[in-house]
Amino acid sequence: MKKKLPDLYVNKIEKKIVNNDTVFYSALEYKTKERNDYIDISETNTKDVKEKIDEMFSSPNYVYKMSTIITLKDKSIIHKDIIGMMNNKLITIDEESIDINDIRDIRF
Numbered sequence: 001m002k003k004k005l006p007d008l009y010v011n012k013i014e015k016k017i018v019n020n021d022t023v024f025y026s027a028l029e030y031k032t033k034e035r036n037d038y039i040d041i042s043e044t045n046t047k048d049v050k051e052k053i054d055e056m057f058s059s060p061n062y063v064y065k066m067s068t069i070i071t072l073k074d075k076s077i078i079h080k081d082i083i084g085m086m087n088n089k090l091i092t093i094d095e096e097s098i099d100i101n102d103i104r105d106i107r108f
Contacts, residue, residue, distance in 0.1 A: 049103050053085065056108050065093055071105040082108075 047055075056066055065081045072078070081093040089097040 049100060049106055052106050052108075053090070053100065056082070056106070057085065059108075066108050068106055068108045070098065070103055070107075072102050073104050075104075 056062060056068070059066075065083045068080055068082050070078050070080060080090075080096070080098070082090050083093050084091045085100075088100050090100060090103075091097055
């Protein structure tokens with residue numbers, strides 16, 4: 001009843017295979033521009049922070065989250081993905097909350 005299965009022929013590969021390297025490293029040819037993170041804090045804002053946040057949530061680009069650059073009142077700049085607002089606080093994707101009263105400027 002026990003039949004011996006035929007042996008399989010396996011060809012030995014003696015060369016180095018680099019198929020994925022040419023595809024993966026082709027992105028290095030097209031370097032992207034670096035983002036300019038410098039924000040002039042002294043410039044006058046024509047809109048209130050609350051108006052900018054309302055505009056952000058009502059924009060057609062906002063589906064689930066919005067990448068923002070937030071300047072706080074202590075002049076620190078943070079990059080966060082905002083997913084919602086509740087009780088006068090912005091909620092980030094990292095489950096952090098940022099008080100709107102602490103925000104000096106927001107850009108998206």
